Amino acid sequence: MKKILLGLVLVLSIGCNNETPEQELAKLIEAYQNFQNDKDPDFPLGDYSETKFERRASFCDSLQSQLKKIKPNTFGEDDKISYELLEFVLHEALTKYKFKTHWNPILSDAGFHSSLTYQVRPLTSKKAALNYLNKLKAIPLYIEQQSELIRKGLKAGMGQPLVIFKGYETTYDQHITPTAEENFYYSPFQSLPNPLSQEEKDSLQKAAKQVVLEQLIPSFKSVKALFEKVYYPNTRKAIGISETPEGKAYYQSRIDYYTTLEMSPEEIHQKGLDEVSRIKKQMEAILKEVEFNGSIQEFIAFLRTDPQFYAKTPEELLKHARNIAKKLDEQLPRFFKTLPRKPYGVAPVPAAIAPKYTSGRYVSTSPESTEPGYYWVNTYNLPSRPLYAIPSLTAHEAVPGHHLQGALNQELPKTIPQFRRNLYLSAYGEGWGLYTEFLANEMGIYTTPYEHFGKLTYEMWRACRLVVDTGMHVFGWSRQRAVDFMAENTALSIHEINTEIDRYISWPGQALAYKIGELKIRELRSLAEKELGSRFDIREFHEKILEKGTLTLPLLEDQILSYIKKTKSNY
Numbered sequence: 001m002k003k004i005l006l007g008l009v010l011v012l013s014i015g016c017n018n019e020t021p022e023q024e025l026a027k028l029i030e031a032y033q034n035f036q037n038d039k040d041p042d043f044p045l046g047d048y049s050e051t052k053f054e055r056r057a058s059f060c061d062s063l064q065s066q067l068k069k070i071k072p073n074t075f076g077e078d079d080k081i082s083y084e085l086l087e088f089v090l091h092e093a094l095t096k097y098k099f100k101t102h103w104n105p106i107l108s109d110a111g112f113h114s115s116l117t118y119q120v121r122p123l124t125s126k127k128a129a130l131n132y133l134n135k136l137k138a139i140p141l142y143i144e145q146q147s148e149l150i151r152k153g154l155k156a157g158m159g160q161p162l163v164i165f166k167g168y169e170t171t172y173d174q175h176i177t178p179t180a181e182e183n184f185y186y187s188p189f190q191s192l193p194n195p196l197s198q199e200e201k202d203s204l205q206k207a208a209k210q211v212v213l214e215q216l217i218p219s220f221k222s223v224k225a226l227f228e229k230v231y232y233p234n235t236r237k238a239i240g241i242s243e244t245p246e247g248k249a250y251y252q253s254r255i256d257y258y259t260t261l262e263m264s265p266e267e268i269h270q271k272g273l274d275e276v277s278r279i280k281k282q283m284e285a286i287l288k289e290v291e292f293n294g295s296i297q298e299f300i301a302f303l304r305t306d307p308q309f310y311a312k313t314p315e316e317l318l319k320h321a322r323n324i325a326k327k328l329d330e331q332l333p334r335f336f337k338t339l340p341r342k343p344y345g346v347a348p349v350p351a352a353i354a355p356k357y358t359s360g361r362y363v364s365t366s367p368e369s370t371e372p373g374y375y376w377v378n379t380y381n382l383p384s385r386p387l388y389a390i391p392s393l394t395a396h397e398a399v400p401g402h403h404l405q406g407a408l409n410q411e412l413p414k415t416i417p418q419f420r421r422n423l424y425l426s427a428y429g430e431g432w433g434l435y436t437e438f439l440a441n442e443m444g445i446y447t448t449p450y451e452h453f454g455k456l457t458y459e460m461w462r463a464c465r466l467v468v469d470t471g472m473h474v475f476g477w478s479r480q481r482a483v484d485f486m487a488e489n490t491a492l493s494i495h496e497i498n499t500e501i502d503r504y505i506s507w508p509g510q511a512l513a514y515k516i517g518e519l520k521i522r523e524l525r526s527l528a529e530k531e532l533g534s535r536f537d538i539r540e541f542h543e544k545i546l547e548k549g550t551l552t553l554p555l556l557e558d559q560i561l562s563y564i565k566k567t568k569s570n571y
Contacts, residue, residue: 022079024070028063029082029417032090035059036419044131044138045116048102048145050152057097064090077562081548081555082417088552089423092257099250103153105146108164108502109356112146113223114171116185117352118363123188124370126196129204136185136211140219147226154234157245162235163479164502165227170355172227175220180209184352185216241473241508251473254509259516260427260552265474268512272466275515276489279460286453300457300491309386309450314348314379320387321360321377322346324394324445331443332399337543340407344373344398354380358503359496360393362402367410367421373403384493388454395440396433396458405432409549416549423550426510431517431553432545434462438522457491461500462518464489465511469504479505520553521545524560531564535571 019027035056040047067090072083096102105112116139123129153159177183181190189208192201241247241254255263283296292299303309311317325346332339342365349357363374375398378385395401406429412421437458446452464486471477471485479501486497504511524545529536544563551559 021070021072021074025067025072025075025079025083025086028067028070029086029419032063032086033418036422043141044135045119045142048112048142048149050149053097053102057094060090060093060097064094078416078548081551082420084552084555085420085423085550088260088425089419095253095257099246099253100153100156100158103149103156104158104160105149106160106506108160108168108506109353109358109499111171112150113143113220114353116142117350120185120188120350121371122191124193126200126204129189129192129196132188133204133208133211136208136216140215143219143223147222150226150231154231157236159231159235160506161237161239162232163239164506165232165235166502167355168227169224171353172220172223174352176217176224180212183212183217184350186212239472239479239505240476248474251508255512258426258509258513260425260554261516261520263516265470268466268516269470269475271519272463272470272515275463275519276460276467279456279463280489283453283456283460286449286456290449297488299453303386303388303450303453303491304493309388311382311385311387314382317379317382317385317387317390318346318348318377321375321390321394324391325375325398327445328395328399328440328443331445332404335400335439335443335538335542336404336546337539338408338546340404340411342367342373342407342410344375344403344407346375346377346398349376349378349380351380354378356499358499359385359389360397362397362406364403364406364410373407375403381495384495386454386491386493388448388450389458389491390454391440391445391451392437392455392458395436395443395445399436400439400443401433401436402429405429405546408546412549420549425550425552426513427517427520427553428550428556429517430514431519431521434459434514434518435521438518453491461486461490461492462511462515465504466515468501469509469511472505473508517553520556524557528560528564532567535567540567 064087067083067087070083072080075083119132119135121132123132175184180186186208189205192204196204236244238244241251244250251265255265255268259268280296287294287296287299292302294302311320325344344362348354349361357378357380359378361376363376365371365373375394377390377393397403406424409423410421437455440446441452441455446455468477468482468485472479472482482501482504483494483497486492486501487494490497492500525541528541541560541563544559545556548555548559
């Protein structure tokens with residue numbers, strides 16, 4: 001609370017002391033960071049009361065008003081970036097509050113309750129164990145607050161469609177266990193670190209068992225009742241967000257945020273169709289290469305059903321992913337000047353969330369953490385996890401994709417404001433991830449025609465997103481039409497397609513970021529190669545993409561245009 005008050009004082013003082021625009025900006029950034037960093041010890045999992053959201057919106061509104069008064073004409077490069085990014089995040093905070101997005105904290109593959117699983121990590125000290133225990137004790141209040149918000153959302157017609165919740169009961173049923181020892185949330189206490197005495201271990205385990213039995217399990221029973229008695233009976237019928245109150249305006253706001261560009265749904269839809277057509281021609285070339293006598297659809301059916309393309313055990317799939325990751329690691333110095341200090345591990349998606357989870361994901365850790373980042377591989381339902389797709393998935397989620405980019409972002413110099421080091425924008429982050437699938441080809445990672453086809457089907461998958469996301473949310477597409485379009489044009493398994501479509505329904509606009517961001521990065525690379533010719537250096541280009549951390553796509557374009565101009569002037 002002291003930091004919040006200090007932030008308000010700083011905001012109110014802007015412009016009172018004949019300060020330079022740079023000094024005024026620094027004060028606003030400090031105020032914003034103080035507000036973001038303020039943690040109430042009474043809410044270890046965060047305060048999700050309506051009052052807290054109101055207070056945040058009021059603060060951001062005041063900060064935005066002060067920011068607009070600053071004249072950025074004299075700003076250097078970093079201040080210009082910080083100014084525009086602060087403006088961007090404040091606008092997004094106010095937009096989200098306007099549309100009351102906090103009333104709908106549920107996605108098809110995630111939710112307010114399932115996100116708690118990210119708190120479950122190995123306990124490396126007594127302090128870590130006590131902190132984790134404190135978080136477990138906070139779960140009842142956390143769930144109570146979120147449940148209240150959800151009820152408000154239902155009354156306002158904001159509930160998700162029922163169709164996306166097939167199998168969703170696994171996200172809460174598995175945490176309603178007969179004993180504490182069987183509960184996923186108790187698992188970190190099963191292997192406490194050796195420096196602790198046996199007496200300390202016994203005491204912590206006894207306390208944890210009590211919390212799990214008396215607070216955590218009853219909380220998940222309340223979650224079960226909330227979904228099955230309140231939420232599911234009141235979900236909306238239409239899958240398109242445009243059919244909800246203020247839905248069209250909300251979807252356009254999601255386009256603006258997730259692409260960071262000014263684009264219409266019509267533009268995005270057509271761009272997607274164009275990309276699908278382009279990539280399909282490349283797919284047809286691979287069919288000729290392997291001498292497959294049939295259509296693309298028949299080839300895809302072959303890929304989905306032939307056992308040679310699938311691991312027989314979860315460990316086999318993990319070993320394959322680790323092997324690809326290591327091959328990528330060895331190529332990094334050829335393509336990058338700066339590499340992150342923090343390593344990453346390859347691990348399975350936790351069983352608690354795997355059935356409704358995507359094929360893989362990157363999970364970061366804080367800069368202070370002794371834990372590495374993790375590339376999660378989903379080993380659930382092995383017949384839906386083709387080996388030929390693992391090279392693309394690994395490049396995207398591990399290196400040179402999300403881990404490399406995310407770790408470098410955290411390791412930016414302290415001259416870069418903290419809010420930028422912590423910032424993640426999907427167009428930049430996911431655009432980079434998809435670009436690295438393309439880059440992995442130059443690294444020599446795709447060694448068979450089937451792996452090349454896997455790369456193309458992953459690219460096609462992201463192109464199809466432009467079509468089906470806008471199709472469902474703006475142009476009246478049914479869920480089945482979207483599934484059929486994906487099934488016809490990608491080699492993803494039907495299980496994975498269904499998982500993805502449900503994700504797009506529940507998370508409007510986010511899926512657009514990947515292809516739009518990748519197209520911009522590839523466009524900028526083509527421009528740099530054309531303009532610089534023999535002077536083009538791939539390591540320097542990647543350095544310019546990554547060295548300022550997360551950027552909007554217009555800011556990224558400014559960076560590359562400046563790099564091209566400076567390189568030309570040096571010759």
